[in-house]
Amino acid sequence: MSPRSRAVALVLGVALLAALPPFAAFFNQPFYLDLVRRIMIFAVAAASLNLILGYGGMVSFGHAAYLGVGGYAVGVLAHYGIYDGFLQWGLAIGASALVALVIGAVSIRTSGVYFIMITLAFTQMLYYLGISIEEFGGDDGMRLPSRSRFPGLDLADANTFYYLVLAILVAVLLLIHRIVNSRFGMAIRAAKSNEARTRAVGISPYPYRLAAFVIAGAVCGLAGALLVNHTAYLTPEFMNWTRSGELMFMVILGGIGSVVGPVLGAFALLVLEDLLSGWTQHWQIILGPLLVVSVIFFRRGLAGLFLKKNE
Amino acid sequence: MNSPILEVRGLAKSFGALQASDGIDLDVREGETHAVIGPNGAGKTTLIAQLAGGIRPDEGTVRFAGEDITALPAAARARRGLARSFQITSIYPEFTALGNVMLAVQARAGRSFRFWKAASGDEALRAPALAMLGEVGLASRAEIQAASLAHGEQRALEIAMALATKPRLLLLDEPVAGMGAEETQRMVAFLSTLKGGKTMLLVEHDMDAVFSLADRVSVLVYGRIIATGTPREIRANPEVRRAYLGEEHAA
Numbered sequence: 001m002s003p004r005s006r007a008v009a010l011v012l013g014v015a016l017l018a019a020l021p022p023f024a025a026f027f028n029q030p031f032y033l034d035l036v037r038r039i040m041i042f043a044v045a046a047a048s049l050n051l052i053l054g055y056g057g058m059v060s061f062g063h064a065a066y067l068g069v070g071g072y073a074v075g076v077l078a079h080y081g082i083y084d085g086f087l088q089w090g091l092a093i094g095a096s097a098l099v100a101l102v103i104g105a106v107s108i109r110t111s112g113v114y115f116i117m118i119t120l121a122f123t124q125m126l127y128y129l130g131i132s133i134e135e136f137g138g139d140d141g142m143r144l145p146s147r148s149r150f151p152g153l154d155l156a157d158a159n160t161f162y163y164l165v166l167a168i169l170v171a172v173l174l175l176i177h178r179i180v181n182s183r184f185g186m187a188i189r190a191a192k193s194n195e196a197r198t199r200a201v202g203i204s205p206y207p208y209r210l211a212a213f214v215i216a217g218a219v220c221g222l223a224g225a226l227l228v229n230h231t232a233y234l235t236p237e238f239m240n241w242t243r244s245g246e247l248m249f250m251v252i253l254g255g256i257g258s259v260v261g262p263v264l265g266a267f268a269l270l271v272l273e274d275l276l277s278g279w280t281q282h283w284q285i286i287l288g289p290l291l292v293v294s295v296i297f298f299r300r301g302l303a304g305l306f307l308k309k310n311e
Numbered sequence: 312m313n314s315p316i317l318e319v320r321g322l323a324k325s326f327g328a329l330q331a332s333d334g335i336d337l338d339v340r341e342g343e344t345h346a347v348i349g350p351n352g353a354g355k356t357t358l359i360a361q362l363a364g365g366i367r368p369d370e371g372t373v374r375f376a377g378e379d380i381t382a383l384p385a386a387a388r389a390r391r392g393l394a395r396s397f398q399i400t401s402i403y404p405e406f407t408a409l410g411n412v413m414l415a416v417q418a419r420a421g422r423s424f425r426f427w428k429a430a431s432g433d434e435a436l437r438a439p440a441l442a443m444l445g446e447v448g449l450a451s452r453a454e455i456q457a458a459s460l461a462h463g464e465q466r467a468l469e470i471a472m473a474l475a476t477k478p479r480l481l482l483l484d485e486p487v488a489g490m491g492a493e494e495t496q497r498m499v500a501f502l503s504t505l506k507g508g509k510t511m512l513l514v515e516h517d518m519d520a521v522f523s524l525a526d527r528v529s530v531l532v533y534g535r536i537i538a539t540g541t542p543r544e545i546r547a548n549p550e551v552r553r554a555y556l557g558e559e560h561a562a
Contacts, residue, residue, distance in 0.1 A: 178426065178427050178429075179426050179427075181429045181430060181431065182425055182426050182427055182428055182429065182430055183417050183422065183423050183424075183425040183428075183430045183433070183436075184423055184424055184425055184426045185426075185430070186410075186413075186414055186417060186423075186430045187414075187417070187423040189406075190403055190406075190414050193403040193404065193405055193406065194401060194402065194403050194404075196365070196385075196397070196401055197397075197401040197402060197403065197472075198386075198414075198418075199364075199384070199385040199386045199389065200363065200385060200386075200389055200394070200395050200397075200401070200473075201389055201394070201414065201415045201418040201419075201472060201473075201475075201476050202386050202387075202389035202390040202418040202419065202421075202476055203386060203418045203423060204384065204386035204387070208423060208424075211424070
């Protein structure tokens with residue numbers, strides 16, 4: 001695809017998403033609004049993972065941790081009667097960045113399978129921490145009394161919330177597009193491509209990787225804040241390791257190292273899951289092989305279908 | 312000749328029972344082209360790795376431009392002006408040739424915490440990178456993906472990257488390894504254009520390349536430098552002839 005036709009495709013995609021609410025209302029199918037909003041939230045989370053996995057080569061198997069931290073930041077403040085959206089989401093982003101800083105500072109010193117295991121271990125710790133705190137519902141989780149409150153924005157209104165999520169998705173994709181093409185982005189891509197060469201020209205990868213890890217955590221924390229508002233229910237399941245696996249799958253299925261790939265991956269995975277689960281309760285038996293086949297035949301993911309070779 | 316820019320004293324490194332470096336003393340003077348030769352397994356690549364910072368020596372010191380850099384990691388040494396090429400070509404295969412050199416220019420500039428402006432259109436990176444590609448004869452290949460370049464072109468690209476960091480000392484680990492006769496000739500010709508302007512330490516197997524390039528040669532055998540001198544002195548040194556060169560080179 002030429003840059004121009006790609007821009008057209010992007011604008012078309014956003015226009016389609018923007019046109020969904022009136023259609024859903026006309027056909028009286030609010031369920032689809034709900035589904036697509038959930039997909040877009042996961043697309044934000046997957047896009048953040050793509051920054052470190054696709055561009056930075058850091059295979060984090062614990063990215064759901066930040067969905068959880070973001071979710072808990074909103075949920076805990078709400079639990080104590082604080083509904084201000086700026087405070088809630090600010091805390092979600094800040095706390096996720098901080099947690100990512102700690103996890104990253106330790107895990108980025110390792111690589112390969114150790115990196116995968118350490119990121120998984122940290123997330124499991126947070127998961128069990130969530131389960132153990134009875135004050136916030138423990139294993140069962142807790143209902144959110146109210147969605148986040150912003151002046152002039154009523155998130156209880158399904159359409160308003162939908163458009164806010166869409167706007168955030170577009171902003172996040174733009175942010176990541178700028179980052180991966182900046183000098184900083186070139187530094188983390190270089191470190192992924194050839195670490196010894198990168199050190200030999202004088203760039204020590206560690207601080208750049210850590211910064212990317214923190215940015216990815218912060219963005220995913222925002223996705224967590226959105227997700228808990230979407231479900232209106234906070235549960236440690238946000239941080240379940242299978243959730244981390246799903247995020248990885250969205251990135252890989254969508255196309256590693258392509259900015260919009262994770263969005264395609266999120267749509268494909270969640271729509272498929274929805275269709276199959278409506279058809280049979282053993283839907284995972286079908287989904288699994290489908291995913292295996294797609295990885296074998298679309299090595300560059302769904303985004304690869306639209307891109308030229310070497311792009 | 313001037314004072315040494317690189318001073319190596321008593322460098323020792325062993326891997327288990329293998330003594331790869333056994334008390335190496337070596338000086339590289341500012342402006343000279345210094346070659347290290349030695350038979351296979353003499354510890355040449357281990358020596359380069361200890362100079363560049365990939366391997367930490369067990370004993371001894373490495374001083375660069377008057378500073379003790381023995382404990383510094385590779386990236387910090389590179390920022391002080393110690394650039395290298397690897398024995399096995401080390402580039403960014405999925406970047407373009409230009410992108411490879413631009414990354415090196417960016418590393419030299421030391422400003423990589425910039426998150427917003429696109430690097431590919433940044434003239435501060437492009438212009439010097441294009442100029443450097445021109446110097447190594449790759450100007451017309453700038454937009455080609457590095458993985459698609461010929462072997463000799465990739466080696467030239469790697470040296471362009473090293474030069475783009477504006478090094479004070481260039482470490483070359485077998486720069487003509489795996490090259491055909493014609494490519495070798497081109498590389499040697501290019502390296503001789505750098506002579507005098509750049510201080511170079513090269514490790515090389517190819518004797519013709521070494522003797523035509525080097526101002527001084529050090530001979531490494533079993534982790535020890537057994538002789539250092541001009542190519543003529545080294546050719547004439549009986550110990551070197553016995554240990555390494557063989558009679559056909561001694562003529």
